[in-house]
Amino acid sequence: MLKELNTRLIYCSVYCFGQHGEHARRQAFDSLLQAAGGLISATGPAEQGQTPVRVGCSIVDMCSGMHATMGVLAALHARSMSGTGQRVDTSMLATTAMLMESPISRHSFGGDKYLPRPDGLAHPAVAPFDGFRTKDGTLYIATSNDSRAHMAMRALGLGELCALPEFATNPARMAHRDELKRRMEAKLATKTTSEWELELIPAGVPCSAINDIAQLKQRHPEVFVTVEHPTAGPSLQAGSPFAFSCADVDYTARAPLLGEHTEDVLMGELGFNREELRQWRRAGFIFAAPEDDDDMSERAARRGFG
């Protein structure tokens, strides 16, 4: 049984800089990997001499977890065919490099001299694709090709620009990006961001307000769930990014209390006994939730692991 467990076992490691080589033991946090992996070097204000910034969420932590999940799921799929498990290794630095696919491609094809740099809100290669001032804030407008760009210009009452050589094609618009922005903002200053959203989105112009968390919550409640926790109380959290036609996503498995699952795993799943857990708890090796042993065995019994 142990042998069968061993050959079917899938296990996964997440190292900061990979588990081999000179950086194997190096420690890091999300932001340090943003720094080491090039992400910060491409994020920040466009003006020369301004300091770049970190991404405002723990993006490398999140994506490293996603890569670990993908790796384990792929290994499960392989096991369903082969019958055997395997080891999956992931690296947070490799995850960061993967996220940088577009800047890396631009560097690769743009020549060694071309280095992706921060460009504020703007896209490095397409216009109009930027944040634009409105009467009361900023509207992000993004276009991907000439016909979309012309559609956006017409929707703003700037249809006459589409025929001008400075604004007809994307290379021309990139060369005259500041002038295009000035003309668009002259129009956009006449209405609020919300008014423009109501007008431009139905017209097919890809655009959005720059929502803060409160605005996101108000405008898109469908992407949130509330999770109850016995000590922290109710908390707002992001809902599942995927839905399955044959399964509901379960939000009741909240974050556990410290040690809450220790006995379930050690006694129930791995077969250690009460005396072993008592010794380990006294020695400080484990945090087991119940303070006395009767509680511990009683709780384990209630869960069917007695």
Next chain:
Amino acid sequence: MLKELNTRLIYCSVYCFGQHGEHARRQAFDSLLQAAGGLISATGPAEQGQTPVRVGCSIVDMCSGMHATMGVLAALHARSMSGTGQRVDTSMLATTAMLMESPISRHSFGGDKYLPRPDGLAHPAVAPFDGFRTKDGTLYIATSNDSRAHMAMRALGLGELCALPEFATNPARMAHRDELKRRMEAKLATKTTSEWELELIPAGVPCSAINDIAQLKQRHPEVFVTVEHPTAGPSLQAGSPFAFSCADVDYTARAPLLGEHTEDVLMGELGFNREELRQWRRAGFIFAAPEDDDDMSERAARRGFG
């Protein structure tokens, strides 16, 4: 056979704002989802009145693809037990909200009045955790608790600060963050970023230079691969973020040419015939690579689909 295919089929959709509800038909690009989903609102310079910035890579595109992959792999795992496939739905806005888990939690537990805002390079709740000026650039130093913070201060020759009430605990260091940064930068100004990395990393202080893509390539060649392409030539790309003990990652499946796989899929896998493909190509429905039909059938035959 078609019925069996239908019940085993797994298919996945990726909608910008989800496929149901009032935003179902709304179009977007990566940066618009960064704007709508709150990510831009938390990314940018710390100074009041400064414009926030977009993340310098297509982070929502990448992560939406990762979520789609995870969903399909989970459905494959479910099918290995149930025998039936299912539909997986993903939403790019829900993906963005998921990435914002930490700002959403801080908003949820900090009260509705607390809104995550850009904080430059700094961490919103921990100090020292920021970019610091050195003799020739910036070194990112990140600590997670008092003992790591004291270790970093001692490694910079600032051990006397550890006992001072202003710098002993994280709440105190957050309250005196500017003063702590001033004192650390006075020390850091004496050496270059590289000299500090060589000194501090072996001492166990989590830190990193802010690498650009060229520096990332030079310092961490292990996270890159070179992929050959028949028309684009060789290109530098990020390597796989995971390694499998029972399988090698295959980098030979480069980006296809336009229409390169059309006949393989339509004739080989789906069973349409040469005449149908000829009509569709003439009508402009498909781009098939070979220009004449003999070529097409010959190539299909060479691949065993004749």
